Amino acid sequence: MQKELTTQIIKSKITDKKTLTSLVDEFIKLQSITTKTYLESFLSDLLIYVNKNFDSKDKDTLLTIVQSKLSEFNIPFETKQLESIYEKIALTASVGSTKIVFNKTDIKAIESMRKSFYWVGNEYNQNTQAKLTDVIESAYQGDVNRADISILLKKEFENIIDADVRYFEGVADHIINQSQNISRVNQALKYDVKYFKVRARIDKKTSTICRSMHGKIIEASHLDNQVENILNAKSIGEKKGAALWSSKAVFGKLDKNFGLPPYHFRCRTGVEPVWISEDIIDGKIVKYTDKRKDDIITHIDKTGVQRRVDAKVFGHSISSKARTTPKSDVISALNSINEIAPHSGFFNRAVAKSSNGYFMVFEADKLITLYKPTNSKGKSNLDNHFKTNAIIDKKEVIKWNNTQSTLETPGQSKTLTILIKLLNLMK
Numbered sequence: 001m002q003k004e005l006t007t008q009i010i011k012s013k014i015t016d017k018k019t020l021t022s023l024v025d026e027f028i029k030l031q032s033i034t035t036k037t038y039l040e041s042f043l044s045d046l047l048i049y050v051n052k053n054f055d056s057k058d059k060d061t062l063l064t065i066v067q068s069k070l071s072e073f074n075i076p077f078e079t080k081q082l083e084s085i086y087e088k089i090a091l092t093a094s095v096g097s098t099k100i101v102f103n104k105t106d107i108k109a110i111e112s113m114r115k116s117f118y119w120v121g122n123e124y125n126q127n128t129q130a131k132l133t134d135v136i137e138s139a140y141q142g143d144v145n146r147a148d149i150s151i152l153l154k155k156e157f158e159n160i161i162d163a164d165v166r167y168f169e170g171v172a173d174h175i176i177n178q179s180q181n182i183s184r185v186n187q188a189l190k191y192d193v194k195y196f197k198v199r200a201r202i203d204k205k206t207s208t209i210c211r212s213m214h215g216k217i218i219e220a221s222h223l224d225n226q227v228e229n230i231l232n233a234k235s236i237g238e239k240k241g242a243a244l245w246s247s248k249a250v251f252g253k254l255d256k257n258f259g260l261p262p263y264h265f266r267c268r269t270g271v272e273p274v275w276i277s278e279d280i281i282d283g284k285i286v287k288y289t290d291k292r293k294d295d296i297i298t299h300i301d302k303t304g305v306q307r308r309v310d311a312k313v314f315g316h317s318i319s320s321k322a323r324t325t326p327k328s329d330v331i332s333a334l335n336s337i338n339e340i341a342p343h344s345g346f347f348n349r350a351v352a353k354s355s356n357g358y359f360m361v362f363e364a365d366k367l368i369t370l371y372k373p374t375n376s377k378g379k380s381n382l383d384n385h386f387k388t389n390a391i392i393d394k395k396e397v398i399k400w401n402n403t404q405s406t407l408e409t410p411g412q413s414k415t416l417t418i419l420i421k422l423l424n425l426m427k
Contacts, residue, residue, distance in 0.1 A: 020085075020088045020089060020092050023081070023084065023085055023088055024085060024176050026081075027081050027082075027085060027172060027176065028169055028172040028173055028176070029169075030078050030081075031077060031078065031168050031169065031171070031172040032165050032168060032169045032172075034076055034077065034078045035075055035076070035077075035164065035165060035168045036161060036165045038075060038076055039075070039160070039161045039164060039165070040161060042073060043157040043160070043161065046066070046069060046070075046132075046157075047150065047153055047154060047157060049065075049066070049069065050062070050066065050136075050149070050150075050153065051146060051150055053065075054146045054149065055146065059140050063136065063137065063140065066133075066136055067133055070129045070132055070133060071129065073125055073128060073129050073132070074121075074125055075121050075124055075125055075128070075168075076121075077117040077118075077121055079113075079114055079117055082110060082113050082114060083110055085176065085179075086106070086109060086110045086113065086179060086183065089176075089179060089180050089183045090102070090106060090183045090186075090187055103186075103190070105186045105227070105231065106183070106186060108231040108232075109179055109182050109183060109186065109231060112179070112182075112230065112231050112233070112239075113175055113176075113179050115233075116175045116178075116236075116239065117171075117172075117175065119235065119236035119239070120171050120175075120236065122236075123236055124164075124167075124168075128160070128164070131160070132160070135153070135156045135157075135160075136153065139152045139153055139156070170265055170266050173266060174262055174265060174266070174267070177261065177262045177267060177268075177270075178230070178243065178260070178261070178262055180270065181260050181261050181262075181270055181271050182227050182230065182231070182260070184196075184270065184271055184272060184273065185220070185223045185224065185227050185260070185271065186227065188220070188273035189220060189224060191273075193220055193273040193274075193275075194219065194220050194275075194276075195217050195218065195219060195220060195273070195274050195275070195276060195289070195407070196217070196218050196219075196220060196223055196271040196272060196273055196274060197215065197216070197217055197218075197271065197272055197273075197274040197289055197306065198213045198214060198215065198216040198218065198261070198269060198270075198271055199214065199215075199269065199270055199271070199272060200213060200214040200268070200269040200364070201268045201269070202214060202364050205268075206268075206348075206364075207247070207263070207264055207267070208247065208248060208249050208342070208347070209246045209247060209248065209249060209250060209263045209264060210261075210263060210264075210267065210268070210269045211249070211348060211363075211364050212249035212250055212251055212350065212364075213250060213263065213269065214269075214305075214364040214365050215305045215306045215307070215308075215364065215365030216303075216304055216305050217274065217276075217289065217300055217304050217305070217306060217407070218254065218259050218271065218304070220273075222254065222256070222259055223259055223260050223271065225256065226242065226243070226256070226257060226258075226259055226260045227260065229242035229257065230242045230243050230260070241257060242257050243257065243258075243260060244257045244258045245262075245263055245264050245265075246258065246263055246264070247264065248394060249342050249350065249394065251303050251340045251341075251350065251396045251398075252303055252340070252396040252397075252398050274289035274290070275289065276288070276289060276300075276407050277289070281297060281327050281328070281331060282326060282327045282328035282331070283328060284327075284328045284331040284332065286298065286299040286331060287299060287300045287407050288300060288306055289306055290306075292308065294310045294311070295308050295309065295310060296309050296310055296311055296313070296327070297309040297327055297330055297331065299331055299334050300407065301334035301335065301337055302334065302335055302336060302337045302398055303337055303340060303398055305365055306365060307334055307362065307365055307366070307367050308365055308366050308367065309330060309366075309367045310366075313330070313367055313368070313369060313370065325370070325371075329356065329358070330358075330367075330370060332354070332356045333354040333356055333358040333360060333370055334354075334360075334367075335354075336354045336355035336356055337352045337353070337354050337360075337398050338353060338354065338355055338397065338398055338399075339352060339353050339386060339390075339395055339396070339397055339398065340352040340395065340396055340398065341386075341390035341391050341392065341394055341395035341396065342390070342391045342394050343361065343389060343390070343391075344388075344389055344390060344391050345389065346363075348363060348364075349361055349362060349363045349368065350362045350363075351386060351389045351390050352386075353382050353383070353386045357372045357380055357382055358370045358371065358372055358382075359371060359372070359373050359382055359385050359386060359389075361389075373385035
């Protein structure tokens, strides 16, 4: 026992020194190795049994025995490291401390991770038993000899091993990703954070849903309620229902069970705590969580996304007037988006129209261009122009209250508040 205790202490110290990324990578790899080893062993034994008894038993008897063996199929998971991983996740997610004091939510989150693996395992076991039964029964259709059925089953089993190993790597990645975001929310709530921001990894692999959610500001209360529903789930079905997935773009108001990543299998998107700041540009209030060097304007629009506008916007348009578009008009356009949809010509872009007559094109959180489209007679052609460039059956009408009116700005002085009101009265 002393030797085992010493070994575990050494392992614990090594784990403490590892980064979260390396710890997660090792955990996911471990699931891959564990499941592959089990699958290879189980399916090899099954194949040997079929070969050995192919000629000595009639097909119906052999199939009955094989089905009985399949009922013993039980994919394993190695989950001992989950607590260490969550502790590292929580420490990384903490916004105000280098030490973590676990509360009830943290404990439930760790238990939820374990339950998730258990539930996924049970669901997988049932599906795989049915799949293997179908494969074996199909192989026995017609007259087949021992050699033919061995080749056929071996090929089918190898396909199952290859596909399912990748699947379980994805499952482990998904559960860890969800737990990371749960921990970020929980740790931030300990410090009374009011808002979170969605951050997607924008590249060629970015999904439609993640691209549309990038930059979205979500109220802490919304995510807190969703986390509670996820952690209180009593089955895999309840958990999936509390954390909906989407393959299509989401632009407007969020469903109560949507907002916390991951948004799909192998999702790379996360949320982070943010604080709202504000400035005045051309007499207009702009609200934002952060600024970049090349941001001429950065502002949380009516859909709740922090948009970024750089110098190129004022010269990148089919309208020559775009070069002199007032900044106040751009801000007003962002504040008054009334319809938004995926771009019909570019899969990675969205188009929107505003109440002050502007047509806008977005790529994730970036405003690519805006202008007032006109017809040959010089009259506004906004509605037709939007219909031409939008995937209309996927558009969202933005009717709910402007997010700007509900965003709280900490530390705003009375002087700034009065100045803003005076400037708005002068408009």
